[in-house]
Amino acid sequence: MNMQETLNIQRLFHLIINDLKLHIKPIVIVAAVLAIFSPLMFFHPNNNLSSYFMILYIGGFIITSFAFADLHNYQKACSILTLPCSNLERFLNKWFLTSIGYAIAVFVMYYLLALLNHGIFFLIFHQKIPTMTIFQTDLWVKIGKYIILQSIVLFGAITFKRYALIKTILALGVSFFVLGLVCILIFLLFFYNYSQPVIHHTLLNNYFIIFLSTIFWIFLAPFFWYLTYLRLTEFELI
Numbered sequence: 360m361n362m363q364e365t366l367n368i369q370r371l372f373h374l375i376i377n378d379l380k381l382h383i384k385p386i387v388i389v390a391a392v393l394a395i396f397s398p399l400m401f402f403h404p405n406n407n408l409s410s411y412f413m414i415l416y417i418g419g420f421i422i423t424s425f426a427f428a429d430l431h432n433y434q435k436a437c438s439i440l441t442l443p444c445s446n447l448e449r450f451l452n453k454w455f456l457t458s459i460g461y462a463i464a465v466f467v468m469y470y471l472l473a474l475l476n477h478g479i480f481f482l483i484f485h486q487k488i489p490t491m492t493i494f495q496t497d498l499w500v501k502i503g504k505y506i507i508l509q510s511i512v513l514f515g516a517i518t519f520k521r522y523a524l525i526k527t528i529l530a531l532g533v534s535f536f537v538l539g540l541v542c543i544l545i546f547l548l549f550f551y552n553y554s555q556p557v558i559h560h561t562l563l564n565n566y567f568i569i570f571l572s573t574i575f576w577i578f579l580a581p582f583f584w585y586l587t588y589l590r591l592t593e594f595e596l597i
Contacts, residue, residue: 365445365447366445366447366448366451367444367445367448370443370444370448371444371448371451371452374442374444374448374449374452375452375455375456375460378452378453378456379456389418390468408495408497408498410469411465411466411469412501414465414469415461415462415465415466415501415502415505416505416508418461418465419457419458419461419462419465419505419509420508420509420512420524421524422457422461423457423458423509423512423513423516423524424512424515424516424523424524424527425516425523426453426456426457426513426516426517427453427516427517427591428516428523430517430591430594431520431521436594440594446588446591446592447588449591450584450587450588450591453513454513454584454587457509457513458505458506458509458510458513459506462502462505462506466493466498466502504576506580507576507579507580508579510579510580510582510583510584510587511527511531511579511583512524512527513583513584513587514527514583514586514587514590515527515530517587517590517591518590
């Protein structure tokens with residue numbers, strides 16, 4: 360089987376480690392900033408995960424938007440595309456580092472800093488703050504939603520050469536606007552007259568909305584992951 364179609368876990372592991380080494384400087388800077396400003400985020404009695412979610416989503420989307428920046432630089436792209444690895448491994452490397460890897464790494468650091476600040480708070484005020492745990496349902500639900508929504512930004516990162524995050528948000532906004540207009544137009548043309556007798560069947564409508572929402576969350580990420588992978592394979596043709 361051709362290397363471009365294979366997946367070797369050991370090779371993928373080395374690719375991830377190599378990518379981390381290449382970007383060690385910005386990683387250290389982000390970690391230092393988080394450590395310096397941690398008292399502002401944690402040092403209060405009603406501590407919760409809101410600060411973590413802010414760092415997860417905002418920071419994660421920004422980092423993801425630069426995931427394929429090297430591929431848009433012809434000199435750097437040459438060295439990346441000649442690495443002894445498959446396109447699938449290149450994709451999984453960027454996907455893991457900017458999604459699951461980022462979410463877990465930030466949470467571990469957030470948790471350790473929170474424990475430190477809880478200890479300081481106890482020494483000063485002699486009061487204990489409830490410690491967050493990894494078993495909070497809200498934590499994993501929002502991490503899951505981040506991984507799903509991050510797939511859109513990952514596709515934008517490989518599609519747009521500059522200002523990927525801004526262009527992705529604008530493109531997404533325009534797409535939803537156009538889609539909304541099309542849905543309203545279809546409803547007015549074909550279903551408006553038939554909707555009047557059943558307009559009060561709110562339970563049925565709620566089930567339909569839940570069904571559409573479930574379909575959205577299940578298929579959104581795989582769809583954009585596939586598009587990102589296809590776009591990545593095109594770079595070798597340039």
